[in-house]
Amino acid sequence: MKKLLSGDEAIARGAYEYGCTFAAAYPGTPSTEILENIIPYKEIYAEWSSNEKVALEVALGASLAGARALVAMKHVGLNVAADPLFTAAYTGVNGGLVVVTADEPSLHSSQNEQDNRNVAPFAKIPMLEPSDSQEAKDLVGEAFRISEEFDTPVLLRITTRIAHAKGLVECSERQEVPIKEYKKDVAKYCMVPANAMKRRVFVEERTRRLAEFGETFPYNRIEWGDRSVGIITSGISYQYAKEVFGDGASCLKLTLTWPLPEKLIREFAAGVEKLYVIEELDPFLETQIKAMGIPVVGKEIVPNMYELSPEILRQKFFGAESAPNQVADLNLPTRPPVLCAGCPHRPVFYILKKLRVPVMGDIGCYGLGLQPPLEAVDTTICMGASVGMAHGFQKVGAWSGLDRRAVGVIGDSTFFHGGMPGVADMVFNKGGGVLLVLDNRTTAMTGHQPHPGSGITAKGEPTVEIKIEDVVRALGVEDVQTVDSYDLKAVEAAVRHALEYDGPSVVICRRACALLKGLPDLGKAVINQEKCTKCHACLRTGCPALVSHPDGSVTIDQTACNGCFVCGQVCPFGAIEKVGGGERG
């Protein structure tokens, strides 16, 4: 039966059909929906791990225990998981192990753009690239097969337009794959130098065999057509090439894109007059094909940044003009994403802006604290960076005598992901940095997944709720405060205290994300127009429920408002009143 599935959904379906019994992931756009769609299958154990490195290690453990295991992450997640990946490449697997990396050309929702195809030769593991949802599902099966046959983790590499684009997929029944026997084998699994040196040779030998395998792997295929032009391509670029050049052009569609099938490429190159490589981001195929001594045109024409599109190919290859932009001169306002009405991060940034302290930010919804009118964030690097950076920043002050106090701001999920080692470092090295943990009880940015502090598992079972207070105290932080994020005075007092405190200090700002279900009804805020002086102090919170009108008056959108009453606390005239709702729950 055919279903319309996104690439992510198709990979989840593939995990189900091809006998996967174990899945782990840490959320991240555009990979999140893979595990989300695996969770409902009762045949597959699934967990949100605390970070990608852990997810891969958990999956590797499951593979050695004999299960077919799949682990999924976004492109930057693979940086975090690189350490185990590069050595799992040596140990190989027992049950098949598939590592999905979801890259994000054009960084729709990411802090950088990276082409993780480069990881395959770097780690020396085979890589498969689907071109649509059907292939995304099928290749999960192929990846498990290759993993088990060649004793290697397999990288399944997708991009946003595969992950989040839907296409028709033929779905079948599940094939049960029994859990394999586990045999202790230190020569294979204990990568001490003497053993690893031997496995190093195995890895080279395996790569040679995989390249041979690729020559006849049916998903690497030549589509002969007009021989004047030949196109070598893979992944989503294949669809764009077909769209623009039509069915008539000769095309070598590569799917096992590392190691490459050299003979097949030579055969194709010999059969066409002019050879092009069409690929998104880095000249990954191009460089390798050129190294084979085959002349080919690629990045001279095709951009090496951002997403590709049929439109871009039409311009670059045929000089086609893009369609006229009838609204170019209208200067339309942009519509950037904003912190939601009632977001618990808003009051914290409001105070940080007021205190004019440098803020070492982190990754999550609170990254939006960068935007006007809050403009409170100084840095955004990677998950967990806030703590170390605040510590380093403060240390320069301690050394030089300059005022270099800084506040690190980290979310609860990010704290468990990558924040804890930074806290240990700061305590160990006698730092005096301040860390604010914005505990909104969830991983909000990626769609509200539970984490080790949530008290609930991916499968919805109750579990231990790890308390951030307990963790930071156990790591040696003595000055630990907890405040309600909605209480502006309390937040301000706590941050002021932490900045004065001599030694590492942590403030946990706790209040559930306004989009979580089952929250207490806080009523609504309304503006008493008789008291309002149109001073616009409330607008400086940036709450999108506050609407300013051309005549200077301000009203509150009653559907959007969640009654957090942050605006009410900043109004100097007491003009904002609370209507309905229980106690400030």
Next chain:
Amino acid sequence: MAKVTNVLLVGVGGQGTILATRVLAGVLVEEGFDVKMSEVHGMSQRGGSVVTFVRYGDKVYSPLVERGTADLILAFEKLEALRYLPYLKPEGTLVVNDLALLPAPVLLGKAEYPYNALDILKQKVKDLVVVDAAKLAEEKAGNVRTQNIVLLGALAKRMDIPPGTWEKVVSENVPPKTVEANLKAFWAGWEA
């Protein structure tokens, strides 16, 4: 190449374009077309601008719609209708909801909303359909939450797919208690 029809659904994150997209997808699959759809999730959920590309026909390769090639655009909001106008074919149809949602820069007084959006659209689009979805949902379906389906009804009329298929798929995709209201909403949009 065989004919492919291109549709855009545009709106604002949180406006619930998802149900409309799901129904449209269901209808196209039901009718036996090859279908590709593409959208970008993530930040868009925090009130950003959102666009879904839908392409269907005998065989579809790219999931992206190119500028100047959309046969139909369904805009859930007026500013977004203007923003994505360059995607419309000269002879294409634009169905727009008569609704203005002010983006953050406008709320902060840093930019101006094009309150004359409908006038501009009337000048630039030959086949323009303006729908007051909130009003129709309330008056004809008795349920403001059916606005999406009203808009979908207006789109459906321009798509050459039997209404029975739409009715079937709408019914399958909304909560059982709201089927009747949603079907009324669909027809209110169809006749708009």
